[in-house]
Amino acid sequence: MNNLGWLKIFILFVIVYALQMTVADLLSFFDIAPDFVIIFIVTVAIRRGPTAGCFWGFVAGFTQDVYAPIEWLGANTIAMTVLGFAVGQLEERFLSLNLPAKVGVLGLGFFVCDMIYFAITGLSKDVVTNLFLTKSLPECLYTMLIGGIFFYLDLGSKKKKHA
Amino acid sequence: MLRAIRFIVDLFTQRHGIVAFVFFLVLGLLMRQSPTPIRESIVSTAVSTLYFPAQRIVSAVGHYKALAEENEQLKEENARLRQETYHAREGLQELARLHTLVRFDDKWDFPIVTARVIGHNPGRFLTTMVINRGSEHGVKENMPVFSMNGLVGKISKASMTHSRVQLLVDPNLKLSVMDRRTRVVGFLESMDGVRLTALVPTHAGVHAGDTLVTSGLGGIFPKGIPVGTVKDVRKSDLDVMRQMEVEPFQDFSILEEVFVMEKEPDWLIKELLDE
Numbered sequence: 001m002n003n004l005g006w007l008k009i010f011i012l013f014v015i016v017y018a019l020q021m022t023v024a025d026l027l028s029f030f031d032i033a034p035d036f037v038i039i040f041i042v043t044v045a046i047r048r049g050p051t052a053g054c055f056w057g058f059v060a061g062f063t064q065d066v067y068a069p070i071e072w073l074g075a076n077t078i079a080m081t082v083l084g085f086a087v088g089q090l091e092e093r094f095l096s097l098n099l100p101a102k103v104g105v106l107g108l109g110f111f112v113c114d115m116i117y118f119a120i121t122g123l124s125k126d127v128v129t130n131l132f133l134t135k136s137l138p139e140c141l142y143t144m145l146i147g148g149i150f151f152y153l154d155l156g157s158k159k160k161k162h163a
Numbered sequence: 164m165l166r167a168i169r170f171i172v173d174l175f176t177q178r179h180g181i182v183a184f185v186f187f188l189v190l191g192l193l194m195r196q197s198p199t200p201i202r203e204s205i206v207s208t209a210v211s212t213l214y215f216p217a218q219r220i221v222s223a224v225g226h227y228k229a230l231a232e233e234n235e236q237l238k239e240e241n242a243r244l245r246q247e248t249y250h251a252r253e254g255l256q257e258l259a260r261l262h263t264l265v266r267f268d269d270k271w272d273f274p275i276v277t278a279r280v281i282g283h284n285p286g287r288f289l290t291t292m293v294i295n296r297g298s299e300h301g302v303k304e305n306m307p308v309f310s311m312n313g314l315v316g317k318i319s320k321a322s323m324t325h326s327r328v329q330l331l332v333d334p335n336l337k338l339s340v341m342d343r344r345t346r347v348v349g350f351l352e353s354m355d356g357v358r359l360t361a362l363v364p365t366h367a368g369v370h371a372g373d374t375l376v377t378s379g380l381g382g383i384f385p386k387g388i389p390v391g392t393v394k395d396v397r398k399s400d401l402d403v404m405r406q407m408e409v410e411p412f413q414d415f416s417i418l419e420e421v422f423v424m425e426k427e428p429d430w431l432i433k434e435l436l437d438e
Contacts, residue, residue: 021283025416031357050180058187065194066209067284067291069335069356073202074195081191085184120195127355135357 009044009056016040017063027146032138034146037064038113041084042106042147050088057084072121079116083109103148110140207320215293215325218282226279273385276300276423281325288356289415290333296423297324305383307424313389313412314377315421326423330415331390332356340390341378342369348378351390351409359391359409366403371396375409382429 016036024033037060045053061080065073087109114136118128194205278294296302298321308315308328316336319329329336332353340351340361349363363369373393379386391411 051183052180054180054184054187058191061191062209063214064284066206066214067282067293068288069290069329069333070199070202070206071335073197073206074191074193077194078188078191081184081187085180088180123355131355131357 005048009048009052012044013040013056013059030138032135032142034143035110035139036146037080038083038110038143039106039147039150041080042087042102042109043150045084045087046091046102046105048088049092050085053084053088054081055084057081075117075120078120079113082116083113086112099148099151102151103144106147106151107140107144110143111136114140203320207322210293210325210327211322214282215322218293219295219325274301274425276302276425278302278326278421278423280418280421283416283418290330290356291319292328292330292415292418294326294328294421294423295324297322297326299323301425302326302423303425303427305428306426307384307388308421309388309424310413310418310421313391314384315413315415315418317383318423328421331359331411332415338384338390339378339380340375341386342367342393343374343376345369345373348380349404351375359411361393361407361409362404363407364403365405367405369393369396369405369407371407385424385426 016039020036024036027034041053041057041060044056057080058077061077064076064080068076087105090105114132118131123131194202197205276296278296278300280292281295282293283289284291294302294308302318302321304318304321306318306321308317314331316328316330316333318326320327331338331351334353334356337350337352339348341348342363345367347363347367347369349361349367349369351359351361353359361375371393375390375393377384377386377388377390389412391409393407394410395408397406397408
């Protein structure tokens, strides 16, 4: 990937965080909000491959970890690095993803990311079950909906560029 | 030199990114396994050098944009107010708001520092935020933070120009609370980083709709700061205690301004309670 490509993704990264901190709150109902950051990582991994996927997953996860409880430092970083790499591998090695498959990968990625995060933070089983049912699952579906709209508007027409 | 850079770039990009993945994963695991002082240092360095300046710029741009918009609105409002008697009511409302703040200041007899929220966790689990006041403004660690609506949290790390606020929903923050009606004392925590849960004795008769305030025990928060209302009461694993969901008075996601109470922790009380 050339320098311009990295710059574009960096600008996109800043925009995504601005969206997450402003628009996500406006779009939320019953405390359920979409996760633009996961859409960003999945998008970058699909379009730029596993190297860029895990790099931007690392950056995005670390940014979230900085503002999380100190005891959980590294949890988001690891979860999102794995997510970026796994989605990049899936796209590069096995499949050329169409729109429904991309939305499916986004949902699966969201779910896997949360599970890794919950496992690393060491929350109790009851708390994890509760969080999964009341937060992860509805937010996963909401994110898939928003991601689906985004993929439909943007990704379908563009050619993939690997790192 | 160029060859060396090329070699490193190739190493990361070839083999389907496996080298890059292992590298970033090991970095993440090292962070995860490092002792708390090193984690503190990583977070402080990242916030001070990368995120705080960026968020300050974004916040400043937003602030000036808001000021410009506010200025326009005020001009329009000023013209309208010349023609309307609503002017007087507006003034009274502002007076009431300021009066509330003055009462807040008088009630606890501690100086108050007003701060603007300039950054918060961009993820889905909001547990920490950054304010634009630090040690040079008199802010120190463990000072209580509150808003006009109620308690927000406490200062977890004070740098020179900014501080991190540990919100009530942080699972590592536990505080002693008191039911305003029955005066029974319990404790409040968040087990999942999302909801607040209070644990109070079963016999106390606390029920939904009751107001919880800080008890003053623990030595950090003074007595009587409103925390939230009891939303739902349920039985806990222990028969003698009731677990209840608490709705905080302050919605943390929409905080723009907070007040830091310049109260140092009462360590004597804290040590006695710890014993």
